[in-house]
Amino acid sequence: MEKIITEGIIKSYMKDLLENLEVDVVIAGAGPSGLVCGYYLAKNGIKTIIFERHLKIGGGMPGGGMFFNNIIVQEEAIEILKEFKIGYKKFKENYYILDAIETISGLAYKTIRQKAKIFNLINVEDVVIRENKIDGVVINWTSAKIANLHVDPLAIISKYVVDATGHDCEICKIVEKKVGDIIVKGEKSMWAEKGEKEIIENTKQVYPGLIVCGMAANAFFGSPRMGAIFGGMVLSGKKAAEIIVNSIKKGECNEDN
Numbered sequence: 001m002e003k004i005i006t007e008g009i010i011k012s013y014m015k016d017l018l019e020n021l022e023v024d025v026v027i028a029g030a031g032p033s034g035l036v037c038g039y040y041l042a043k044n045g046i047k048t049i050i051f052e053r054h055l056k057i058g059g060g061m062p063g064g065g066m067f068f069n070n071i072i073v074q075e076e077a078i079e080i081l082k083e084f085k086i087g088y089k090k091f092k093e094n095y096y097i098l099d100a101i102e103t104i105s106g107l108a109y110k111t112i113r114q115k116a117k118i119f120n121l122i123n124v125e126d127v128v129i130r131e132n133k134i135d136g137v138v139i140n141w142t143s144a145k146i147a148n149l150h151v152d153p154l155a156i157i158s159k160y161v162v163d164a165t166g167h168d169c170e171i172c173k174i175v176e177k178k179v180g181d182i183i184v185k186g187e188k189s190m191w192a193e194k195g196e197k198e199i200i201e202n203t204k205q206v207y208p209g210l211i212v213c214g215m216a217a218n219a220f221f222g223s224p225r226m227g228a229i230f231g232g233m234v235l236s237g238k239k240a241a242e243i244i245v246n247s248i249k250k251g252e253c254n255e256d257n
């Protein structure tokens with residue numbers, strides 16, 4: 001039995017990896033915005049994988065606000081949550097209460113069922129660049145990073161990379177540091193209304209082949225944080241997917257990797 005368990009896990013995982021060496025979209029980060037983005041991409045037939053550096057998926061959502069694991073979502077994002085069949089209760093006009101664990105579980109479940117593959121425990125540590133376009137990501141085991149081991153990484157080729165890494169805006173910072181041409185302004189202090197409004201405008205392509213969404217979008221453009229309200233995160237993930245779907249349909253991406 002032990003041999004069957006080991007063989008099944010290794011063979012199936014290797015198959016998953018080998019099938020995803022070249023994809024349409026790589027998303028860095030399996031928080032709420034990255035999951036929603038992955039769901040809508042996969043729903044539109046775009047081959048999508050998500051790398052999450054942690055053991056668990058969900059980013060900042062399971063923690064709710066200061067460990068109180070409920071979250072607030074505004075009316076305009078409820079349609080998305082209905083699509084994921086996530087429960088919600090009206091709190092006040094325009095504001096709903098959701099269970100943070102149910103919400104993140106629901107987002108992850110439907111995203112995976114839609115066939116956006118999530119690889120956890122893998123850190124995106126760099127990008128692949130060709131001329132003036134991001135053409136994929138450079139990955140390594142999170143454990144190698146934690147152990148500070150000098151182990152060379154591997155690369156995954158993609159038409160688009162989505163930075164859904166949250167407050168740290170990590171992929172954009174890598175591009176800022178190594179490629180230049182972009183500047184990460186850094187997130188500002190809390191102002192929920194402004195942060196939630198600007199996150200939608202901030203969700204866009206910031207460098208050829210690189211889209212930023214979720215909290216990373218506000219960090220990139222110097223917009224405020226907003227606390228444990230998540231309407232903006234899911235709307236931003238959906239918008240990032242729409243940008244990519246439209247662009248791929250128009251044939252705007254570089255096909256000759």
Ligand code: 48H
Pocket residue numbers: 028029030031032033034051052053054057058059060061122123124125164165166167168170171190213214215216225226227228229230233
């Ligand atoms: C692989 C990585 C890497 C990397 C990071 O933080 P998240 O939940 O991000 P969003 O934008 O989907 O949601 C933000 C929200 O959770 C939040 O923090 C809010 C609303 N804050 C408001 C406030 O005022 O504080 O998820 C990002 C995910 C995490 O799971 C990271 O582990 C992961 O990205 N990640 N994965 N490679 N280089 N960097």
